[in-house]
Amino acid sequence: MIWREILGFYRSGESAEVVVEKASKLFTQFISCQACSIFIFDEYGRCLNFFSGANRKNGISIPAFRSETSLWKMFDAKKPGKIDSIQIKGQYPRGDIFFENVSEVVSAAFSQILGERGNKIGVIRLLNKMNQQGKICNFSDSDLFALKTFTDIVGSLLTISSLQRKYEAFLDSVTHELLAPTSGIKNSAIFMKRIAFNPSMRKDPDLQDSFNSKIEDVLRFSEQAITLIQGLTMYTKSGRMTRTDLELKPSHLFKDVIEKCRGSLTPLLRARRFNHGSIRCIDRHFWPILKIDRKVFRQVFNNLLSNSIKYAHDDPEAFNVSIELEMRPNGDAEIIIEDYGIGLQKNEVSKLFDPTFRGHEARAKVPTGTGIGLTTVKNLLAAHECNIDVTGLQNPTQFTIMIPNQYVIGRGNDRFHRR
Secondary structure, X not given: OHHHHHHHHHOOOOOHHHHHHHHHHHHHHHHOEEEEEEEEEOOOOOXXXXXXXEEOOOOOOOOOOOOOOOHHHHHOOOOOEEXXXXXXXXXXXXXXXXXXXXXXXXXEEEEEEEOOOOOEEEEEEEEEEEOOOOXXXXXXXHHHHHHHHHHHHHHHHHHHHHHHHHHXXXXXXXXXXXXXXXXXXXXXXXXXXHHHOOHHHHOOHHHHHHHHHHHHHHHHHHHHHHHHXXXXXXXXXXXXXXXXXXXXXXXXXXXXXXXXXXXXXXXXXXXXOOOXXXXXXXXXXXXXXXXXXXXXXXXXXXXXXXXXXXXXOXXXXXXXXXXXXXXXXXXXXXXXXXXXXXXXXXXXXXXXXXXXXXXXHHHHHOOOOOOOHHHHHHHHHHHOOOEEEEEXXXXXXXXXXXXXXXXXXXOOXXXXXXX
């Protein structure tokens, strides 16, 4: 059975491209058509690019098409579809864009490829069904059913492959992040050992100062490693966390959460020569009390504020973060965090909270990073039945946290901002 053979390719251990190419060739023979081509979205979901395929006629894959063709209409169809030569002439007047040789194309069939969350990630295209006499004919309903089955298999493979690549990239980034502080600890320990076991070196004042400096380095590197490990631990916990796991207490957002975070971020602020006072809480004396898990919210703000610091411009005078708490008429509260750093690109917003995703500007500014901070934030807030959205991309970049009214104790002072 063809499906058993195609699924057998999964166990070959080869790359997704190779497996899909082999499966496409087999499916092309099974469906008796001239070509099967697979296209997937690029990294930012802006256009479809050729991924793999098989062409029985000349052994090469059909070139990718441009986004202005009518394929986008077919791509929006929820069920596999087919078109004939008359439709092709009407819908694809510039056939060289979409087909290798439009004069020889008289039938085509399409089917969406869906990702892990049911999102559209690509499309499969079949060309020129062949009948038993070797002549081109239109695709049948049974062909479309087989195409749907094949599409589901390809979608599963691409999803698994994508998750595997993300997992490997995540492990690489975590290893790299841990390597820096552990190497620093090792090098400092070697230096300290040389001085500790050499009486003459211990008497040298300059070396004694270096010894003390290395002690500070060990403490700093240890703190970096602990912070990373705690972040990883919180990330793994956050995906499973529910309201029953929370320790909800009446809390003041500034005193019990943000002020604690600013203290823990002191080393990062110093490293960038930024002032604590540049992280401002607007009208904080009039904020209502929130019923929240303080430790969880500290982790949320630690991640958000550390991002604001890391991705700020290098000028200390330009560093500015503001936090404001506003009320909605229905009693919900909004926490608005604004900064004036490198900002976000519009095409990155939909993936911003995905595990391990880091935007182009973020990678350029800070090459290292695990990309799990915002995913952790979203998961931790979800346990509180809260939501976070990007409400501003640049000048300022703005994140808004929505807190349901059941977590808000009182509406604040009359001077309190209301919407």
